[in-house]
Structures are given as structure tokens and as C-alpha cells.
Amino acid sequence: MTIWIVGALLALGFLLIGAGKVLALPAMRERAAHLGFSVGAYRWIGVLEIAGGAGVLLGSAAPVIGLLAGAGLLALLGGALFAHARHRDALATAAPALVFGAVDVAYLSLIVAVLH
Numbered sequence: 001m002t003i004w005i006v007g008a009l010l011a012l013g014f015l016l017i018g019a020g021k022v023l024a025l026p027a028m029r030e031r032a033a034h035l036g037f038s039v040g041a042y043r044w045i046g047v048l049e050i051a052g053g054a055g056v057l058l059g060s061a062a063p064v065i066g067l068l069a070g071a072g073l074l075a076l077l078g079g080a081l082f083a084h085a086r087h088r089d090a091l092a093t094a095a096p097a098l099v100f101g102a103v104d105v106a107y108l109s110l111i112v113a114v115l116h
Contacts (some may be wrong), residue, residue, distance in 0.1 A: 003110040007056050007066065010107050013100055014053035014073060021046025034084045048076060056107065063114050070108045077101045 021028045021042050032042035052073040059066015077097050084094035 003107070003114065006103060006107045006110060007059055010070070010073070010103050011053040011056040011101070014049045014056070014104070017096075018053060022050065028088060033110040048072070052058065052076065059111060064112050066111050067078060067108065068116065070104055070111060074101065074108065075106045077104060083110030085091075 006111070021032075024039050024043060028042060028046075029039055032039055050068045055065050056073070056097060057071025059069060077100055078098070079096040084097065
């Protein structure tokens with residue numbers, strides 16, 4: 001049951017934030033510019049986030065897909081933290097990536113337990 005809750009939170013978060021990037025909402029355009037990404041590149045990141053969120057949702061039926069999706073999302077989060085560090089952003093600016101990283105690690109721990 002816990003894995004479903006953690007997976008749903010992770011998936012919902014990435015589906016929403018990814019959609020915002022794909023739709024190039026004004027806040028996402030500002031974030032892209034701040035981090036030095038073109039809107040097009042940020043849209044591709046959004047596509048990857050949506051794919052990862054969908055993969056996490058599929059993980060309830062196919063744990064290996066969930067594991068791969070969670071690992072991919074963790075790599076994206078690592079990239080986000082690197083980008084924030086490169087621009088010397090305040091901790092509060094990078095907090096969403098840190099929080100989603102913690103949720104992702106929890107999800108990955110749970111999915112690995114399911115696979116064993």
C-alpha cells in the first residue's frame with residue numbers, strides 16, 4: 001500500500017511539472033531562462049518528466065518499469081540540482097528538487113524490496 005502512495009505522489013508531481021514545461025507556462029519559461037535552457041530544451045525535459053511519471057504509474061503493474069522510471073527521474077533531479085548549484089541558487093529554490101529526490105529514493109527503496 002505504501003508503495004502505491006509514494007508512487008502516486010511521485011508520478012503526480014512529475015506529470016504536473018512536466019506538463020507545465022511542455023506547455024511552456026510563463027513560470028517555466030522564466031525558470032528555463034534563469035537556468036540557461038532554451039524553452040525547447042526545457043520542453044524536452046518536461047517530456048522526460050512526463051514519461052518518468054507515467055513509468056512510475058506503470059510500476060504498480062510492472063515493477064521493473066517503475067524501477068527504471070524512478071532511476072531516470074533521479075538522474076533528472078540530479079541534473080536539476082547541478083543546474084541550481086551552477087547558478088548558486090538559494091536552497092529554497094532547489095528545495096523542490098531535493099524533496100522530490102527524497103520521495104524518489106523512498107520509491108526506489110520500496111520498488112527494490114518488491115523485486116526481491
